[in-house]
Amino acid sequence: MKYVDEYRDPIRLQQALADLRRRCSRRWVIMDVCGGQTHGLLRHGIEDAVSDVLELIHGPGCPVCVTPAEVIGDALHIARDPRVILATFGDMLRVPGPQGSLLQLRARGADVRTMLSPVDAVSWAIQHPDREVVLFAVGFETTAPATALAILQARELGVKNFSVLAHHVRVEPAMRAIASSPESRIQGFLAAGHVCTVTGYAGYEQLAQACRLPVVITGFEPLDLVEGLRACVESLERRDSSVVNPYARWARKEGNPAARQLIDRVFVTTTLPWRGMGRIIDGGLQLRGDFQDYDARMRFEVPPASLHCTEDACLSGEVLSGRLKPPECPLFGKACTPATPLGAPMVSFEGACAAYFHYGRTSETINA
Amino acid sequence: MCLGIPGRVLRWLDRSPLLACAEIEFGGITKRCHMACVPEAEPGDYVLVHAGLAITILDAVAAETTLATLDRATRDSNVTGDTSV
Numbered sequence: 001m002k003y004v005d006e007y008r009d010p011i012r013l014q015q016a017l018a019d020l021r022r023r024c025s026r027r028w029v030i031m032d033v034c035g036g037q038t039h040g041l042l043r044h045g046i047e048d049a050v051s052d053v054l055e056l057i058h059g060p061g062c063p064v065c066v067t068p069a070e071v072i073g074d075a076l077h078i079a080r081d082p083r084v085i086l087a088t089f090g091d092m093l094r095v096p097g098p099q100g101s102l103l104q105l106r107a108r109g110a111d112v113r114t115m116l117s118p119v120d121a122v123s124w125a126i127q128h129p130d131r132e133v134v135l136f137a138v139g140f141e142t143t144a145p146a147t148a149l150a151i152l153q154a155r156e157l158g159v160k161n162f163s164v165l166a167h168h169v170r171v172e173p174a175m176r177a178i179a180s181s182p183e184s185r186i187q188g189f190l191a192a193g194h195v196c197t198v199t200g201y202a203g204y205e206q207l208a209q210a211c212r213l214p215v216v217i218t219g220f221e222p223l224d225l226v227e228g229l230r231a232c233v234e235s236l237e238r239r240d241s242s243v244v245n246p247y248a249r250w251a252r253k254e255g256n257p258a259a260r261q262l263i264d265r266v267f268v269t270t271t272l273p274w275r276g277m278g279r280i281i282d283g284g285l286q287l288r289g290d291f292q293d294y295d296a297r298m299r300f301e302v303p304p305a306s307l308h309c310t311e312d313a314c315l316s317g318e319v320l321s322g323r324l325k326p327p328e329c330p331l332f333g334k335a336c337t338p339a340t341p342l343g344a345p346m347v348s349f350e351g352a353c354a355a356y357f358h359y360g361r362t363s364e365t366i367n368a
Numbered sequence: 369m370c371l372g373i374p375g376r377v378l379r380w381l382d383r384s385p386l387l388a389c390a391e392i393e394f395g396g397i398t399k400r401c402h403m404a405c406v407p408e409a410e411p412g413d414y415v416l417v418h419a420g421l422a423i424t425i426l427d428a429v430a431a432e433t434t435l436a437t438l439d440r441a442t443r444d445s446n447v448t449g450d451t452s453v
Contacts, residue, residue, distance in 0.1 A: 001395045003414055003431050004374055015442045036371050089419075117420025119402055139419070142372065146421040149386065149404050156386050194372040197416060197424035220372070227438050246438075249431035250372075250416050250424050259405040259423050350371075 003249065007221035016226040017049050023233050024053035029185050030232050031322055033175060034192035035062030035350025036220050037228075042359040044222040046229075054229065057185075057322035058355075060174055061192050063139040064091040064348035065320060066274040071167045072097030075136045078165060078300045079110045085128060087121035088136035090114040091348045094341060118143070118150040125154065125162040134296045137166045141198045144168040144285055145259040148266035151287075151294050163296040168285040169272060171195050172203045177280050178321050179211040186322060188232040190218040190225075193247040198263075200255030204243045217245040266291055275344055276317030314343030319352055326353040327362050372416040374426070375401070377409050392417060 006012075032038055038058040041047045047056050060066050076097055079086040086102070093103040093112065106112040111131075115121055118135050125133035137147040147166060154162045171192055179186055191204055196217045204215045214235035218228030224247060231244045245251060263285065272284025287295055296302070313331060318324035326332050326345070336342040338354050345351035375392035381400065382389050388403040392415065402421040409415055414426035 001374065001376075003426055003428075006431075006435055012438065012442070016438060019442045117402065119420060142418045142423065145405055145423060146402070146419040149402060149421060152386050194416065194418060194423070197372075223438065227434065230441065246434055249427050249434060252424075252427070256405055256424050258407065262405065 004221065007219070007223040009223065013044070013222050013226065016223060016230065017046070020050060020226055020230045020233065021053050023230065023237065024050075025237060027053055027055055028187050028233060028236050029055045029057060030188045030190060030229065031057045031059045031178070031186045032190040032218070032225075033059040033061040033171060034190075034195070034220075035065070035348065035352065035355070036194075037061070037190060037192070037218060037225060038352050039350060039355045040220050040222060040225050042355050042361065044225070046222065046225055050229065054233070058319075058352040059178065059189075059322060060274065060277060060320040061140070061171060061195075062320075062345065062348050062350040062352070063143070063169065064089075064095055065316065065344040065351045066169060066174075066277065067092070067095065067138045067167050067344065068273045068275045069097050070273075071138075071165075072102070073099065074297060074302045075102060075165055076100070076105055077302050078134050078136075078296055079105055079112050081132070081300060083132045084111065084300075085124060085131050085133045086110070086112045086136055087115045087118075087124060087133060088112070089138070091350075092136060092138065094347050095344050096341065096347075118146045119153060122150050122154050122157070122159055122162055125159045126157070129161060131161060132299075133162050134300075135162070135164045135166075137164055137168065139168055140171050140192070141168075141195045141263065144267065145198060145262045148262040151266050151291060152262070154294065163294050163299045164287070165296040166267075166285070166287065167272065168267065169274060169280075170269065170283055170285065172199070172207060173280050173283040174274060174277065176207050176211070177277070177283070179207070179213060181321070183323060186213065188213050188236055189215045190228045190232060191215050193217050193219040193224070193251050196245075196247070196251040196255065198255050198259045200253050201243055201245065201251070202253060208241045208243050212241045214241055215243045217243070217247045217251050219247040219250065274320075276314075276320045278317075316343040316345050316353075319345055326356040329353070333357060333362065372418045372423070374414055374416050375399070377411050377413045377415060379411055383407070390422075392422070
């Protein structure tokens with residue numbers, strides 16, 4: 001397809017990789033924030049091609065991975081109610097929660113359905129007026145507008161048997177938390193290009209200045225990834241901490257005002273826990289007061305989240321903040337595989353552990 | 369879930385603000401997508417769809433500029449490459 005194929009051109013990719021390698025005067029440490037980027041860097045062999053000149057650290061941009069186990073517990077609590085149809089993204093079904101996964105609960109008879117869009121859940125509520133349809137919505141600023149739209153449609157259409165269990169998170173505060181950590185070795189960020197199509201990137205300019213590192217708005221096709229790395233290296237070589245946008249075909253500085261307006265009508269910024277990373281200030285969204293009627297936690301009297309955590313052995317927090325490469329986890333590929341995930345990053349297509357497993361990376365190959 | 373898929377707008381089905389939707393073609397496959405965030409899109413435009421909702425419209429000029437910048441940077445570097453390794 002036009003505007004996709006050009007960015008997958010193998011000849012251009014090889015030339016761009018050679019160019020990128022030549023530009024590195026030292027081995028810079030760069031974090032790609034989004035799980036889709038992690039997957040692309042491994043799938044297209046980019047990480048291998050530059051591993052001697054760049055250290056790539058894979059960040060927390062996988063919404064499934066950063067959803068706390070307690071929130072899965074809330075979803076399990078709600079889905080046990082026989083009146084409920086729980087609608088969620090396919091990735092969420094296998095994520096381990098405090099008492100198993102949604103997939104296991106479905107096997108025991110719960111009505112858990114996978115959707116392509118949050119708005120599907122409103123249609124199901126209309127089709128099943130005798131049931132309670134609960135949208136279990138997670139994700140970054142890319143999916144929050146769709147959740148907001150679903151709620152606004154439900155209100156517009158007078159759909160009463162619809163509610164939302166939401167855990168939407170905001171990327172920029174998490175990047176700030178990672179970069180501000182005293183243990184951080186990150187020298188530059190590839191920001192998640194699709195999040196920026198909604199949010200814009202004015203906020204990143206403050207982050208770049210405060211943390212003194214370049215931020216490059218980066219896409220997902222192989223040439224987008226190499227171009228993002230090239231722009232980041234160019235800034236690093238100049239000791240320049242600014243924001244650069246080579247993904248201008250989709251992302252603009254002001255983002256998408258209509259999408260941001262949808263989010264702002266329904267949600268307000270709040271401090272939320274990220275799985276493995278703890279509470280992040282302004283790191284999430286919660287329903288505004290006038291949308292409390294759609295809050296599934298209230299409707300189904302979900303008890304306050306338990307402090308119990310099932311992932312003692314899982315080192316996902318270390319992986320999501322870039323302190324550990326997935327194959328360095330003692331469970332990787334042994335007790336923890338995509339078929340038997342112990343932590344969320346092994347579940348999702350976008351999770352760093354699943355990407356490393358899928359593309360055959362081991363502790364031997366990453367240290368070679 | 370967070371993967372955006374580019375597609376081409378074929379035709380509008382509903383232009384009311386909250387229920388806006390259009391037929392979008394993704395490499396030969398046609399799907400109905402929500403358009404509340406891109407009311408200005410027209411048939412022929414390329415949009416990026418996330419979770420069934422189009423969230424941005426392609427800037428074709430920027431797309432060409434990016435490729436030209438990449439080709440130029442690669443070419444310039446190849447010319448001077450031997451000395452900068």
